[in-house]
Amino acid sequence: MVFSQPSGFTKFSENGVSNFRALTHFSHDGAMTSGSALTSGERDSNAFAAVDPSGGTVAVISYKSVPGYINDMERFDKTGAVQFYTGLDDAEHKTVTGVAVNIAGHALVFAQGDPFGQYARWYDGAGAAMTPWFLLLTPGSTAFLPDGKLVLYDHAGAAQYVLRDGQQNTEPLPDWLQARATNKLYVVRGGRAYATWGSGGQCGGALEILAISGKSCGCASVPEFYFYSSVGRDGSLIVPAARTPAPRCGYALYPQLLK
Numbered sequence: 001m002v003f004s005q006p007s008g009f010t011k012f013s014e015n016g017v018s019n020f021r022a023l024t025h026f027s028h029d030g031a032m033t034s035g036s037a038l039t040s041g042e043r044d045s046n047a048f049a050a051v052d053p054s055g056g057t058v059a060v061i062s063y064k065s066v067p068g069y070i071n072d073m074e075r076f077d078k079t080g081a082v083q084f085y086t087g088l089d090d091a092e093h094k095t096v097t098g099v100a101v102n103i104a105g106h107a108l109v110f111a112q113g114d115p116f117g118q119y120a121r122w123y124d125g126a127g128a129a130m131t132p133w134f135l136l137l138t139p140g141s142t143a144f145l146p147d148g149k150l151v152l153y154d155h156a157g158a159a160q161y162v163l164r165d166g167q168q169n170t171e172p173l174p175d176w177l178q179a180r181a182t183n184k185l186y187v188v189r190g191g192r193a194y195a196t197w198g199s200g201g202q203c204g205g206a207l208e209i210l211a212i213s214g215k216s217c218g219c220a221s222v223p224e225f226y227f228y229s230s231v232g233r234d235g236s237l238i239v240p241a242a243r244t245p246a247p248r249c250g251y252a253l254y255p256q257l258l259k
Contacts, residue, residue: 003051004233005078008033010057012049021047023057025080034080044069052101053144053187060088060096060109068093073107073127086127094119094133100142102150103191104165106130110138122166134168146191146212151177158182176214186231188258193217195231195258207237209258224252235259 001012008027021038038047044064055078062069071088094111105125120136140155148165159181161170183198194210201208203219229239237254
């Protein structure tokens with residue numbers, strides 16, 4: 001898994017056989033600048049990482065203890081330098097199962113509880129708890145919105161609901177997002193618009209631009225554009241070479257098209 005950073009990118013590596021997980025930080029030209037081991041082969045250990053939309057990375061790590069698990073959070077800035085390492089409350093023998101970060105830099109940590117249950121808890125940018133643990137199904141993925149909300153997707157890639165910054169109760173998807181629940185969604189133009197594409201919306205799979213209110217502003221025709229395209233942190237549109245009818249390598253780059 002690779003996260004875009006203002007000063008390069010961060011790679012999260014995991015080896016399920018050796019139980020080794022690490023973050024490696026690179027400059028824009030691909031030169032490694034630093035690396036950090038999150039787990040080093042310890043039995044019954046795990047780690048998860050998420051990018052901060054403003055730059056940087058948050059990792060959560062769990063180690064087997066008796067009883068329960070020891071859970072920690074480690075935060076890195078956009079260059080890969082460690083900002084802090086802190087323990088997470090484990091009073092109820094929870095083990096972390098994931099993490100997401102919103103535009104405010106607040107981390108939503110997901111955990112498995114004992115007795116059985118799936119939970120979440122908000123932490124601020126300094127690692128202090130903002131809420132108690134609360135029941136929340138661990139999502140398949142998340143996306144941030146410019147107003148501080150997180151969109152939570154199921155494991156099939158469909159948006160299910162939103163969660164406000166620091167809040168414990170989920171809310172229904174806004175109508176514009178419900179209509180595009182299985183689309184790709186990126187915040188563009190400095191947080192003033194969205195780029196989206198997929199089976200929903202008004203563009204039939206083509207690139208659609210939305211105002212921050214969710215109102216469609218129109219469609220854009222891009223050669224060989226398809227679902228697995230992406231948008232970089234600087235607003236560049238990246239269109240990988242299609243793998244049909246025959247596998248091909250490479251991509252088309254549209255520098256800062258959506259900046």
